[in-house]
Amino acid sequence: MIIALNVNGETLDIDVDPATPLLWVIREQLRLSGTKFGCGMALCGACTVHLDGKAIRSCVTPVQAASGQQITTIEGVGSAAIGLHPVQQAWIDEQVPQCGYCQSGQIMSAIALLQENSEPSDAEIDAAMKGNICRCGTYQRVRRGIRRAAAALAAKAASASQSGGRDSPWSDSNG
Amino acid sequence: MGKWTRRAFITTGVLAGGVVVFGVVVRPGARTDRIARLVAENDETLLNVWVKLAPDNSITAIVPHAEMGQNAHTTLAMMLADEMDVAWSDMRVIEAPAHKEYANYAIARGFALGDRNFPAFLVDSIDGFFLKVTQFMALQITGGSMSVRTTGQLAMRTAGAAAKAVLLQAAADEWQVPIGELSASSSHILHAPGDRRAPYAAFASRAATLSQPARPVLKNVRQFTLMGTSMPRLDAPTKIDGSAIFGIDVVLPDMKVATVKASPVFGGTIQSIDATSAQTMPGVRKVIDLGDAVAVVADGYWQAKTALDRVAVNFTSTERVRINQEDIFEQFSVALDNAQSDGGGNTDYRTGETRDAMSAAAGILEAEYRVPYLAHATMEPMNCTAWVHDGQCELWLGTQNPLGFAKEVADALDMRLSQVHVHNQYLGGGFGRRAFPDFALQAARIAADVHYPVKLIWSREEDMQHDHYRQASISRFRAGIDAAGKALAWENIYVDKHDPVEAPWIPYGIAAQDIRYVDSETHVPWGFWRSVDHSLHAFFTESFIDEIAVFAGKDPFAYRHDLLADKPRFQRVLDLAAEKADWGRSLPENMGRGIAIHQSFGTIVAQVMEVEIEEGKARACRVVCAVDAGYAINPDGIAAQMESGVIFGLTAALYGDISIRDGAVSQSNFHDYPMLRMDEAPIVETWIIDSGEPLGGAGEPGTPPIAPALTNAIFDATGVRVRQLPVRKHDLRHKDAKRLDIA
Numbered sequence: 001m002i003i004a005l006n007v008n009g010e011t012l013d014i015d016v017d018p019a020t021p022l023l024w025v026i027r028e029q030l031r032l033s034g035t036k037f038g039c040g041m042a043l044c045g046a047c048t049v050h051l052d053g054k055a056i057r058s059c060v061t062p063v064q065a066a067s068g069q070q071i072t073t074i075e076g077v078g079s080a081a082i083g084l085h086p087v088q089q090a091w092i093d094e095q096v097p098q099c100g101y102c103q104s105g106q107i108m109s110a111i112a113l114l115q116e117n118s119e120p121s122d123a124e125i126d127a128a129m130k131g132n133i134c135r136c137g138t139y140q141r142v143r144r145g146i147r148r149a150a151a152a153l154a155a156k157a158a159s160a161s162q163s164g165g166r167d168s169p170w171s172d173s174n175g
Numbered sequence: 176m177g178k179w180t181r182r183a184f185i186t187t188g189v190l191a192g193g194v195v196v197f198g199v200v201v202r203p204g205a206r207t208d209r210i211a212r213l214v215a216e217n218d219e220t221l222l223n224v225w226v227k228l229a230p231d232n233s234i235t236a237i238v239p240h241a242e243m244g245q246n247a248h249t250t251l252a253m254m255l256a257d258e259m260d261v262a263w264s265d266m267r268v269i270e271a272p273a274h275k276e277y278a279n280y281a282i283a284r285g286f287a288l289g290d291r292n293f294p295a296f297l298v299d300s301i302d303g304f305f306l307k308v309t310q311f312m313a314l315q316i317t318g319g320s321m322s323v324r325t326t327g328q329l330a331m332r333t334a335g336a337a338a339k340a341v342l343l344q345a346a347a348d349e350w351q352v353p354i355g356e357l358s359a360s361s362s363h364i365l366h367a368p369g370d371r372r373a374p375y376a377a378f379a380s381r382a383a384t385l386s387q388p389a390r391p392v393l394k395n396v397r398q399f400t401l402m403g404t405s406m407p408r409l410d411a412p413t414k415i416d417g418s419a420i421f422g423i424d425v426v427l428p429d430m431k432v433a434t435v436k437a438s439p440v441f442g443g444t445i446q447s448i449d450a451t452s453a454q455t456m457p458g459v460r461k462v463i464d465l466g467d468a469v470a471v472v473a474d475g476y477w478q479a480k481t482a483l484d485r486v487a488v489n490f491t492s493t494e495r496v497r498i499n500q501e502d503i504f505e506q507f508s509v510a511l512d513n514a515q516s517d518g519g520g521n522t523d524y525r526t527g528e529t530r531d532a533m534s535a536a537a538g539i540l541e542a543e544y545r546v547p548y549l550a551h552a553t554m555e556p557m558n559c560t561a562w563v564h565d566g567q568c569e570l571w572l573g574t575q576n577p578l579g580f581a582k583e584v585a586d587a588l589d590m591r592l593s594q595v596h597v598h599n600q601y602l603g604g605g606f607g608r609r610a611f612p613d614f615a616l617q618a619a620r621i622a623a624d625v626h627y628p629v630k631l632i633w634s635r636e637e638d639m640q641h642d643h644y645r646q647a648s649i650s651r652f653r654a655g656i657d658a659a660g661k662a663l664a665w666e667n668i669y670v671d672k673h674d675p676v677e678a679p680w681i682p683y684g685i686a687a688q689d690i691r692y693v694d695s696e697t698h699v700p701w702g703f704w705r706s707v708d709h710s711l712h713a714f715f716t717e718s719f720i721d722e723i724a725v726f727a728g729k730d731p732f733a734y735r736h737d738l739l740a741d742k743p744r745f746q747r748v749l750d751l752a753a754e755k756a757d758w759g760r761s762l763p764e765n766m767g768r769g770i771a772i773h774q775s776f777g778t779i780v781a782q783v784m785e786v787e788i789e790e791g792k793a794r795a796c797r798v799v800c801a802v803d804a805g806y807a808i809n810p811d812g813i814a815a816q817m818e819s820g821v822i823f824g825l826t827a828a829l830y831g832d833i834s835i836r837d838g839a840v841s842q843s844n845f846h847d848y849p850m851l852r853m854d855e856a857p858i859v860e861t862w863i864i865d866s867g868e869p870l871g872g873a874g875e876p877g878t879p880p881i882a883p884a885l886t887n888a889i890f891d892a893t894g895v896r897v898r899q900l901p902v903r904k905h906d907l908r909h910k911d912a913k914r915l916d917i918a
Contacts, residue, residue: 017477020477021477024475027476028432028475033417033420034416034417034418036421037476037556037632038635039845040634040635041844043844043846044554044845044850046554075418078416079418088416095407095408095411096415097415098244098245099244099553099554099555099603099604100419100601101421101554101604103414103415104417125853126853126854129852129854130852132852133554133845133850134554134822135552135553135606135823135850136819136822136823137820137826137851137856138818138819139851139852139853139856140818140858141815143853
């Protein structure tokens with residue numbers, strides 16, 4: 001059946017079995033390969049994307065359930081060409097990635113965390129990130145990256161409020 | 176990257192668009208008979224590394240190693256850029272295509288010369304498969320923590336220095352000035368007396384006509400500009416925006432997707448398949464009987480997977496369905512009992528006379544340790560895209576051994592090596608798993624059965640249940656200790672030896688040692704697993720030396736320190752870890768501290784673990800890691816690899832347990848093969864010693880000491896000595912704790 005999806009700001013009609021996990025629609029139909037397959041059971045977080053700004057596991061989310069919501073994948077949060085999200089920049093500054101396979105999911109979880117809680121404690125970071133496995137063991141750099149990104153976002157917010165300027169595009173609820 | 180042929184390179188050195196390529200020749204240092212056999216023809220040399228200089232003055236290193244997170248690409252590029260005086264912003268790196276000209280001569284050389292540090296992960300005997308492959312130059316392997324210490328040292332640096340020497344000569348010719356008046360810096364040639372400066376690219380075409388120096392002069396450590404600094408990873412930008420392409424991300428026109436289910440019992444074959452309902456499901460293209468596995472090909476993964484679940488498969492029943500994990504450990508015990516009663520087994524290492532030393536001892540200490548099978552569980556499940564067309568087979572995947580895979584696929588499809596082309600992608604984790612070609616062979620066989628490209632993706636369940644596993648093992652020890660607490664004799668016998676040969680050896684000054692092993696084969700496929708045999712033996716030996724220290728009434732750090740009196744390099748690493756961890760400072764009641772030290776792949780690592788016990792569970796809080804890899808080419812890269820090795824080893828020590836039930840692997844996904852997660856991850860502090868000793872590896876040496884550092888810390892906190900991994904099977908509340916019966 002035809003399902004209407006909004007992905008990274010674009011609206012698309014996809015002909016697909018409505019029970020298909022969102023992950024495979026994103027990867028195979030939409031050809032957005034930054035979102036990864038890891039376990040198929042919502043156990044590892046490699047497939048994390050945002051639905052209306054909330055981090056979800058796309059490997060167990062039927063595509064039908066995502067219809068009518070804003071879907072954001074790693075490709076939609078930033079790149080060198082369109083400008084890096086502060087979380088992505090922090091990932092480079094802290095040299096987080098190793099093999100890199102889990103990092104799209106880590107970054108999506110981190111962005112969702114910071115949207116809800118701009119100053120997370122270590123315990124809050126752990127709680128928000130424990131669904132994302134990294135076999136290369138980059139956890140302490142992920143933690144540092146989140147703290148660095150939180151500080152960068154806070155500085156940005158402070159300067160925006162001082163100058164009376166608009167919010168940064170990264171602080172709106174849809175990421 | 177366009178298609179290259181070897182001939183085009185060698186004859187011209189110039190590619191389309193004014194790009195100049197330097198092929199770097201590494202000649203054997205000593206041409207022994209054995210070496211000569213490895214080189215196909217007498218004067219044939221091997222192009223180990225190529226350097227590409229483009230008109231925009233960018234310099235690309237073409238390296239023969241896969242990038243699986245270990246940072247080989249960046250570190251190797253740094254070594255070349257430093258010797259060539261390339262500005263880092265001009266530096267690029269790509270992985271060599273799988274051609275035999277890229278075969279890893281440095282590895283072959285180390286092997287042929289009987290270098291004791293040689294490749295760890297290569298298990299086959301010198302006369303067996305490996306040598307044959309070497310003769311075919313089919314070696315382009317990433318493993319054994321070898322990239323920097325062999326390719327980097329022997330080839331990348333030589334390549335950079337040679338390319339620079341040729342460019343200087345070309346500039347001297349072009350400007351008609353003595354070469355001694357020229358210098359190179361930031362990808363430019365300078366002539367100070369004439370106040371001239373020009374980019375390397377200005378001399379490219381002239382340089383291509385010159386012959387390279389046979390022995391270019393390398394920099395000394397004081398001249399390094401990039402080596403020794405923490406350069407950021409070249410691959411990081413593509414790994415934070417989703418653009419890095421891993422094997423699983425490859426897309427080809429008209430490609431279909433396949434998934435497989437193999438016999439759960441290793442070695443089983445298909446007796447019958449009923450695919451009636453699967454074949455009519457939407458998107459399903461074909462159901463294929465691979466003999467030992469069934470494959471479903473469909474338009475997408477989800478369609479293939481749901482259809483596969485509907486295929487009714489009967490696998491043949493063999494004796495193996497009666498094998499359980501307890502039987503395997505019982506088999507090991509019997510093998511050890513037999514060897515101990517009749518003095519059998521194979522000698523691994525022997526010095527002094529342990530029997531005499533034992534009879535002179537004031538006390539005898541005995542212990543037995545056990546470790547389970549372990550899976551790799553790379554984040555990216557095994558996958559391979561294959562396309563058989565026009566008498567060729569092309570493969571797209573992440574592999575640690577592209578040429579080895581090509582050879583296996585060629586054999587399976589009855590093709591010549593030259594008809595198989597491997598396009599290596601980023602590896603979503605390797606850890607040794609992606610050195611085994613089983614999944615690529617499946618993909619190639621499926622592709623040979625259809626007329627379109629097929630991407631084979633294993634489910635996580637298939638990945639976990641059809642791995643090549645780190646071996647389960649039992650190791651038994653006996654030590655003789657004198658009245659002052661000094662160890663006089665060390666006896667060790669264990670099950671199942673692979674690589675490297677020195678993994679069970681100890682650095683300690685114990686006069687009489689007798690280390691033996693027995694073979695006790697099982698039907699569970701074996702595989703290289705990050706640090707290979709070191710991963711188990713460091714747990715065994717560093718637990719037992721800790722037990723000896725406790726038995727002798729000594730401090731575990733001080734006891735080790737004293738036994739390393741004639742090993743100053745070890746002592747320095749041990750002392751640094753203890754010092755930075757504030758060894759001796761008191762800890763809260765529910766905490767403990769443990770230490771371990773182990774050398775692997777030329778690198779010595781000591782770790783101090785601080786553990787906290789809560790409700791009988793151990794929590795790793797802090798790890799202080801001291802490392803001597805000779806010289807840290809990229810210090811932050813080494814720190815990252817220590818952090819990574821610690822988490823990898825800690826995950827295994829706390830949780831890792833693959834067990835056999837009815838001949839098959841019981842575990843299937845991350846719910847029953849748990850991974851360490853962020854809320855359980857300790858802070859790892861890395862301290863680096865640049866001793867100036869020969870370069871060691873970095874990817875693996877962080878893993879071996881962490882399990883014993885953890886269990887020694889648990890003993891310190893609780894008095895419970897964990898002699899069987901994983902830790903989570905033990906109740907740590909009581910000193911007389913029993914092993915829990917946790918499936």
